[in-house]
Amino acid sequence: MKNAIPILTVLLALVVIWYLAAIGMNSAWVRDQAARAGTELTTTELVKQTLTLERPVLPAPHQVAAGLWDGVAGQKITSKRSLVWHGWVTLSATLTGFAIGSLAGILLAVGIVHSRTMDQSVMPWAVASQTVPILAIAPMVIVVFASAGITGLLPKAIIAAWLSFFPVLVGMVKGLRTPDAMQLDQMKSWSASGGQVFWRLRLPSSMPYLFASLKVGIAAALVGTIVGELPAGASAGLGARLLSGSYYGQTVQIWAALFAAAALAAVLVVAIGRIEGVTLRRMGLVR
Amino acid sequence: MMNAVIAANAVSLTFQTADGPVHALKDVDLTVGQGDFVSFIGPSGCGKTTFLRTIAALEMPTAGELMVNGMTPDEARKARAYGYVFQAPGLYPWRTIAGNISLPLEIMGFSKPDRAKRVDRVLELVDLEGFGGRFPWQLSGGMQQRASIARALAFDADILLMDEPFGALDEIVRDRLNEALLELWRKTGKTIGFVTHSIPEAVYLSTRIVVMSPRPGRITRVIDSTLPAERPLDIRDSPEFIRLAHEVREALREGHGDDA
Ligand SMILES: Nc1ncnc2c1ncn2[C@@H]1O[C@H](COP(=O)(O)OP(=O)(O)OP(=O)(O)O)[C@@H](O)[C@H]1O
Ligand SMILES: [Mg+2]
Numbered sequence: 075m076k077n078a079i080p081i082l083t084v085l086l087a088l089v090v091i092w093y094l095a096a097i098g099m100n101s102a103w104v105r106d107q108a109a110r111a112g113t114e115l116t117t118t119e120l121v122k123q124t125l126t127l128e129r130p131v132l133p134a135p136h137q138v139a140a141g142l143w144d145g146v147a148g149q150k151i152t153s154k155r156s157l158v159w160h161g162w163v164t165l166s167a168t169l170t171g172f173a174i175g176s177l178a179g180i181l182l183a184v185g186i187v188h189s190r191t192m193d194q195s196v197m198p199w200a201v202a203s204q205t206v207p208i209l210a211i212a213p214m215v216i217v218v219f220a221s222a223g224i225t226g227l228l229p230k231a232i233i234a235a236w237l238s239f240f241p242v243l244v245g246m247v248k249g250l251r252t253p254d255a256m257q258l259d260q261m262k263s264w265s266a267s268g269g270q271v272f273w274r275l276r277l278p279s280s281m282p283y284l285f286a287s288l289k290v291g292i293a294a295a296l297v298g299t300i301v302g303e304l305p306a307g308a309s310a311g312l313g314a315r316l317l318s319g320s321y322y323g324q325t326v327q328i329w330a331a332l333f334a335a336a337a338l339a340a341v342l343v344v345a346i347g348r349i350e351g352v353t354l355r356r357m358g359l360v361r
Numbered sequence: 362m363m364n365a366v367i368a369a370n371a372v373s374l375t376f377q378t379a380d381g382p383v384h385a386l387k388d389v390d391l392t393v394g395q396g397d398f399v400s401f402i403g404p405s406g407c408g409k410t411t412f413l414r415t416i417a418a419l420e421m422p423t424a425g426e427l428m429v430n431g432m433t434p435d436e437a438r439k440a441r442a443y444g445y446v447f448q449a450p451g452l453y454p455w456r457t458i459a460g461n462i463s464l465p466l467e468i469m470g471f472s473k474p475d476r477a478k479r480v481d482r483v484l485e486l487v488d489l490e491g492f493g494g495r496f497p498w499q500l501s502g503g504m505q506q507r508a509s510i511a512r513a514l515a516f517d518a519d520i521l522l523m524d525e526p527f528g529a530l531d532e533i534v535r536d537r538l539n540e541a542l543l544e545l546w547r548k549t550g551k552t553i554g555f556v557t558h559s560i561p562e563a564v565y566l567s568t569r570i571v572v573m574s575p576r577p578g579r580i581t582r583v584i585d586s587t588l589p590a591e592r593p594l595d596i597r598d599s600p601e602f603i604r605l606a607h608e609v610r611e612a613l614r615e616g617h618g619d620d621a
């Protein structure tokens with residue numbers, strides 16, 4: 075694997091920088107403690123202590139790795155301390171929200187492409203919806219749903235859908251408009267109906283755009299779900315894990331949850347990429 | 362002329378553009394009979410494409426009268442009077458060749474067994490037997506264009522309208538396709554409207570050559586071919602062919618007038 079070498083080099087560089095940063099950022103505290111105890115520290119001892127703190131300002135990579143490992147493999151997966159359990163809570167809301175959001179995005183795109191009125195009326199609102207800061211909206215959504223007795227997956231999924239419908243909408247509008255004048259004239263020369271043009275030409279032509287926007291959409295859905303898990307009261311999901319970590323100064327826990335979220339995002343995007351690859355190759359749209 | 366398939370009477374078409382009106386067609390009179398092979402030739406922008414599109418009801422004349430098979434172009438299109446071959450094959454990459462040819466048939470509501478029969482028949486007509494299961498990217502450009510002709514033939518329209526169908530192909534492939542097209546025309550007896558930039562192609566293929574000139578787009582000459590129906594490729598070296606080609610060239614030069 076020739077292309078693994080540059081990737082590994084970058085990774086190695088990042089880890090080195092991270093270690094240096096951890097030593098730098100944690101040393102103040104270590105020196106402080108030493109001064110208070112009246113002991114002299116050699117450089118080796120200083121470095122050693124900065125990398126093994128219980129609550130470091132910046133945990134070292136191996137501490138985060140240990141925290142991740144413990145969260146994933148060291149707990150029963152039904153335990154509240156298991157990252158697998160929290161990950162599953164986040165994943166299920168993400169997928170639900172993503173399904174709702176992409177469906178809404180696709181349907182709105184179909185409407186926009188077929189109706190001038192919708193084109194002019196829906197787009198500005200769709201854009202406006204994305205300019206509202208999600209951090210401000212999310213707690214309100216959670217509270218409104220909670221007052222109606224709905225908690226758990228659905229409110230988070232709504233926030234995820236809110237963020238994921240937009241890229242899908244924009245991508246699909248572009249995709250459904252890719253057929254050129256000649257292809258549309260060809261259809262007209264066969265007296266094809268609007269529905270026939272849609273199913274036989276527009277929809278298949280839009281597939282590359284659909285998949286590209288689904289990849290953005292699912293990452294956005296994950297962000298939306300995690301944001302939905304941040305408001306006080308949530309006790310499950312990677313977002314809640316992030317928040318409780320920051321309450322108690324458990325930086326290792328925060329970083330472990332962050333990495334779990336990043337890994338989840340990567341897995342989801344790669345999964346869609348795989349489906350994309352197979353579908354587009356089958357359709358002869360890539361070779 | 363008896364049983365006119367296409368009858369244009371003082372057809373004009375003016376496009377309203379940002380830079381003012383463009384007279385793409387001005388007072389075009391033309392009658393095309395059943396089984397004619399009519400070529401349209403002329404400098405770029407003289408309205409060849411526009412005229413073909415008007416016949417196909419893809420554009421509306423702004424003045425004059427145009428009848429196709431005794432109907433308005435729009436009615437004729439709905440009655441499946443013509444198949445249109447564009448400059449690019451425009452095959453769908455996600456459909457096989459057979460699937461592509463079957464596309465207009467599906468749209469027009471032919472039954473599945475009927476579609477299969479028709480696909481086989483037109484594949485044979487354009488000499489692509491056995492290629493139905495392939496995908497477009499597995500075929501050469503010339504084969505793709507033949508497939509697109511097959512697609513236009515599949516629903517048995519009497520008229521075949523072709524806008525520079527071989528324009529993007531090299532000369533050798535073009536010669537072969539010209540031969541194949543003549544053969545197909547003799548076998549099927551269809552009426553063909555064919556736009557080209559090439560004088561030899563026009564002379565080789567046509568029973569009538571319509572010479573057009575631009576600004577405003579109009580017909581300057583209609584030349585009836587004196588060549589026999591049977592035309593091997595080497596007829597292009599015959600004195601009669603050379604005389605006709607010369608006549609077309611002269612007509613094109615006249616049409617160009619002062620700005621030649
Ligand atoms: N949709 C349109 N809107 C405005 N002007 C147009 C349109 N279509 C064609 N024209 C103009 O009408 C004139 C005739 O165009 P047309 O495409 O019929 O020419 P052509 O003879 O087919 O040329 P070429 O040999 O380059 O294909 C040109 O001046 C062109 O710019
Ligand atoms: Mg043209």
